[in-house]
Every structure is written in structure tokens, then in C-alpha cells.
Amino acid sequence: MSTSWVNPLRDPRDKRLPRIAGPCGLVIFGVTGDLSRKKLMPAIYDLSNRGLLPPGFALVGFARRDWADEDFMKVVKDAVREHARTPFREAVWKQLAEGLRFVQGSFDDDAAFDQLADTLKQLDDQRGTGGNHAFYLSIPPAAFPTVTRQLSRSGLASADGERWRRVVIEKPFGHDLDSARELNAVVNDVFPEESVFRIDHYLGKETVQNVLALRFANTFFEPIWNANYVDHVQITMAEDIGLGGRAGYYDGIGAARDVIQNHLLQLLALTAMEEPVSFSPADLRAEKAKVLASTKPIEPLDETTARGQYVGGWQGGQQVPGLLEEGGFSPESTTETFAAITLGVHNRRWAGVPFYLRTGKRLGRRVTEIAVVFKRAPHLPFDDTATEELGQNALVIRVQPDEGITMRFGSKIPGTSMEIRDVNMDFSYGHAFTEASPEAYERLILDVLLGEPSLFPVNEEVELSWKILDPVLDFWAEQGKPDPYEPGAWGPDSAEAMLARTGRTWRRP
């Protein structure tokens, strides 16, 4: 858009008008993969169904299978029918299908990338994608250098004038600080940082965006959101499933790299950051980077961290194998499937408040939440017996499932003399987030096409996160085997011990 042009039909007060991206196309590498079939293609259909994709949108799949356009179309259609959130509508599908193309080849095949370049040129002519293309690398990171080099070689990585080229990458963003820097160098060598979109799908979730609304749109919470009132913070992401079939990705990586480095540290940043000057991407990032830069593990690490590996046993009425029996894992594997760490945020607001982060597989249930646990009242004007059952007040942001907010506080038990007990008050914006509201991937893909970077962590945040985690990983690397834990519970005993040392306990989420 030329700078002097003001579209007379656009009015900032017009909140009904959806944001529709300009003409563009999306190329998915690794289109045969799990992520592409379960999340990306369905999200694209859902966007299309909601009228949010530009007319003439094109979707190009790149893979080594020997497929014709029609085969690809069928694969997309099946994925959409099976996984899309919104109902299947033939008219919508037909429009989308007109813009589907398939390019066959392996990543080291120059000819295939030249053909991709031709396909995109044709799409610019036939569909009017206008030279605007995003490349989604839904492939193992090991393949990034080859693919980015190919994109650069075939002239696909850069565009002139007002056209744009963007690249979308998925975690893992390296396995430590050094490898993350290398990976960033590889990507930035071809794509400038402002056209790199790193997906952390948690940031696309409504509840996570709601953390900022909760904190900065209200008067209730911010005055007590600091070390004067907060005792500690627990951030949990638990899964009840095991790692069967994911050895290739997970063995040697482990829970901390897979989840803490990205999702949990992003949640910590949103919970702990100062109020941004504005909600512009630059201002948001500035605050996130500041808080991540002041965050460090609390030592000694043998007392403040825990790691575990699930063993076989009974979970939820089923007998399940331990990690070492799962196909593909080395019987000697020291990969942790549970990780818990203690972080301190060294600034005036949070000095002395531990942030406990934990994640694991084969835990009690699937749940992600941020729990802010408050200090006890400094004085209780009741008999001791009256407050025996009174715990600490807590505010819990339930990220998934059953998205919402819980407040925990003391209340008099009806009927008795003065006796006080903890109660929960729940808010959930109904089924909104599970049924009617967009999937995280819809929001994120739309933002990529719009070039709206707020919800994507930048290079700096990735590197800062590794700086926080690396000392813990180095320490663990010297410790031999992780502690075993039973499936279906909440991790190894060492995790309980790590909090018990300071007289605290984990919430049972």
C-alpha cells in the first residue's frame, strides 16, 4: 500500500470489519506431516470458512511423495473434514481447492525448487497472489539450512517493492543457547528477522492473551501483583499421554527443552512483565525481553530443581509402558519426561518470589495453568481453630482445558461457629474458547499473512530463554538418571521435596 493512500472505506471505529490479509499464498514444507494434517490445513480451511483469507489465496504443498495435484487435494480435503473446527461447506472448499498446488521433490533437489518458483509465479498470474508468499517450515529443524538455502538460491526468499516473503518456523528453536544462535544465524542469513515468525502456539490461545487484559485492564489485580502480596507462582503444563511413537523427536531432548524453554517461559514473561508502553509489538517485546533478562534459576540446583522419567504401571484404567519400554527409546535413555525448576525474577516487583515451573508426560491429567499464590494475611483476628482449614489465597489462570479464571479464598462454613475454609470461585467465558472461538493456529496463521508480529517470540526472547535454562540443563547432564515416577500421578518425590524445603506444596491442578 502506498503511504499516501487512505482507504475511504476503512474507519477505525468500524469494529465489525474483519482483518482480511492482502493477496498472498502459503507454502507448506512437510505437508505430509502430523502438524500439517492436524493443525495447519484445518486452520486454513477454518479461516477461509470465516471469510478471513484473501480472495485468490493459494496453498502450495511441498513434499517428496509422488503426488499429483489431485492426490494432494484429497489429502487436504480429508484433513479438513477430519480436523476442521467449523462445518464443511462445499462452496468454501471449492474456492480453497482452486488455489491448491503440489510440488514434488526432496529438499536437496534444485529442480524441485525451481519448479516451486515457477508455480508461485503462475499463481501470481492466475490467482493474483501478488508475489506475497509465506513459507511454513513444518519439517525437522535439521532440514532448515537446506531449505532456506534453496529458497535463497531459487530467488524465493526475497521480494522487491511492496511484496513480501515470510518464513514460519516451529519449535524446537535449538537445544541450547549455542545451537539456537546457529539456527537463528541460518534463518536470518536468508530471511531478515522481521520476516521470521516463530510459532509458540500457546501465545495464540485466547486465555493467554487474556492474561494481559486481566492484568492491565483492571484495577483489582495489579496492586497486589508483586512481592508484597504474592508468595510464589506455579506454572504447570501437564499431559496425561506418554511418548509412544515420538522417540525420534523426544529422545535426548526432554521435557525442559520441549516445553519450559518456550511455552512456560513465555507464560512466565506475560505473568511477570511490567506494563508495556503500548500494545505495539515492539513495546510488548521490550517488556518481555526485560523480564526474561532479569530471570535466573535459583540455586543450589540440586535443591531447587527436579527431573523424572515415568515408569510402567496403571494409569486411568490402562496398563501403560514406562519410557524405557516405549518403542524407539534407548533402554539407557536419561531423557527426562518430567521437569521442574525454580526461577527468581530479579527486579523490585518480584524480589524474593520464587516462580516454580513444571511440566511432564503421563501426569494426573492434561492441564495448563498459572497459579499466583498469595501470602497469608499478616494477622488473623480469629481463634486458631477457626482458621485451621484456611490455606493461601490464589488466583489461577486456567489456560487449558476449561479455560478461565479461578479465585481461591477463605469463607465461613455455614451453620457452624466461626470456622473458615477455602472455597473456589470460577469464571469461565463459557464454552467460548473451546467451541466457538478460533484455534490458536488460525489466529497465528492469519497474523503471519497480515504481517502482525505481536504474538511471535523474537530471536532475542529465544536466546534469553536458553540463557535461563542452560545452567539447569548443564547441571542435569552431570546427574545420571532422572528420578522414576508412577504414571498418572504428579511426578517424582523429588518434585515435592523441592517445594517442601521452603514449606510450600504444589497445587493439585
Next chain:
Amino acid sequence: MIVDLPSTTTSAVNKKLVELRERGGAVTLARVLTLVIVTNEGEEAESVIDPAIEASREHPCRVIILARGPKKAAPRLDAQIRVGGDAGASEVIVLRLYGPLAGQGASCAIPLLLPDAPVVAWWPTGAPANTAEDPIGTLAHRRITDAAAEKNPIKFLTSRLETYSDGDTDLAWTRVTQWRALLSAALDLPPHEKVRAATVTGDATSPSSELLAAWLSRYLNVPVRRVKTDAGPGIVSVVLERQSGNVELVRPDGVTATLTQFGQPERRVALPRRDLTECLTEELRRLDPDEIYEETLHDLGKVIKGRAPAATKTAPKKAVATKKKAAKK
């Protein structure tokens, strides 16, 4: 669960609601608004329950349906409460009002409004002339009418301006959102030339066509013609005239549109007519005054009326599926 309370009072209804909640366990669903639907007893009342329940999935709410029965009958209030599986993310209270009570909807609704939460009033058809001053309208932060479902859609629409009050909105306006989005997006692209004139073609009784034309008139500030045709349901086409070539968005069949503009290949866009659920969901998304709608109403009178000259762009003949009521499909 569906609970019937024949010949009852609102306090009995309230008591039953509390009882159901206690029996059903903790209140876990916070409701963000009360939706009051004013309708006539019978089929009409039934037909709005589903869209309201569906819309409540995005906006958990309490739905109060005031179903007016015959005025001549003896005064009686029959209530029905639907919760749980029968009510989506909402709780639905149907109040059937007979005799003199039929005119006392507001007094029946007031005790059942959620404390402190915004109130949205919706008249699926038969809206009062001045919604803001209607007893139920005065309770509401937002008042939804539907010109397309009124006896004389165009006349009803024009009367909206005279009584406009902040919070008014009409589903005929909601139905043009997607058209407006596509046209706005088209003008984002070069060549960035001024539009010189515009034409909106649609069904003679399509209030959405009127609103779309008025909106273009207001924001483009050029003469806009509104051409009537019986070639398709609802809006059929929009043409924006520019120096190097027109922007044309043509939907002959009510399902798929073709977008043509200078410098871009011709494109097909899925542009199906929106159903009630979709429209209602959009309406409940925002509760502040819709300034754009208000300004658009001001330009209804400026639109130049005309019939389709025989030779202009008419849709392919296959699409002669005319429907007089421009409402849902």
C-alpha cells in the same frame, strides 16, 4: 433439562432457577449478558430458541424469551426453563404471556435479568416503531431489529433513522459485513484511485442492499445508485467505478461471488448468505454504539433509486430462485 412451570409468577421462576443451580452443583458458568427476545407465542418463539442457544456458545448468556399470546385470553404466565444440554452455554427462560400480561413483558423480564450484566433486546420481527423508548428497549444496552423480517422492510429501515438511539442495530446491517470487508480489502490494493460512482444491485425488498448502498455513499462520498432486480436473493452485485477499471463484486446465486478488479485476475469468493446464528453471534460480540451504522442510516436518503435497465449486468438466468423474504436461507 426442561422444566415447565404452568400458570406461575416470576418469583417462582427465580426460585426454581436457584434450586436447579443448587441441585445441578456449583455455578461454574459465568454469564456475560442477558438476551431478551420479544416474539409471539408459537412457531415464532420456537424458531428463535436455536439461534440464541447457538450464539450463546460464544457469549454465555441468560436468554429470556417473551412469547406474547392472545391478548383476549385470561391473564396467565406460563414459564419454561431450559438448562444444561437443552440450552447450550446459556439458560433459556421462555415466558408465555397471555391476556393483559402480553403487554407487560418488561415487568416480567426485570426480575429475571442478571445483576449488573448488559441486556440485549432482540425483536426477530414486529419491532416497535421506537425501540429505545419501548419498555423493553429501555432496559437494553443494545437493541437488535431485523428489517428483512418486517412487513415493509424498506420503510422500516428508513424509520430507523428517525428514532435512532445509541445501541440500535439491525440484522440487515449485520448481513452486509462480509460484503463490506471484501470491498474494503479490494480498495486496499492499487491502483489507489478515487471511486467516481457506485451501483448496488439487489432484490427490491432487500434492506441489506439499501444499507450497503448508503454505506458506500457515506464513506466514498459519491453518487450511489441502488438498482432493483429479481435476479437473485438479497444483494446481487456491487460496482465501484474507477478510472482504470471497475471493482465488481457479483453474487448471482446467493452463495459464490466473483470479484473483478483492475490489475488482478478474476477471483471467486465464497460469500454465502449468513444465517441467524451467525448474525446474532456477531451482534453479541460488541455492545457499544455502532457509529458506522448510525452514519450509514443518514445516507439512506441520498441513494439514487432505479430499476435495472434491461441490458445491464444481470445474473445468469439459472439463478432465478427468488425469495421474497430476504431473511435466512
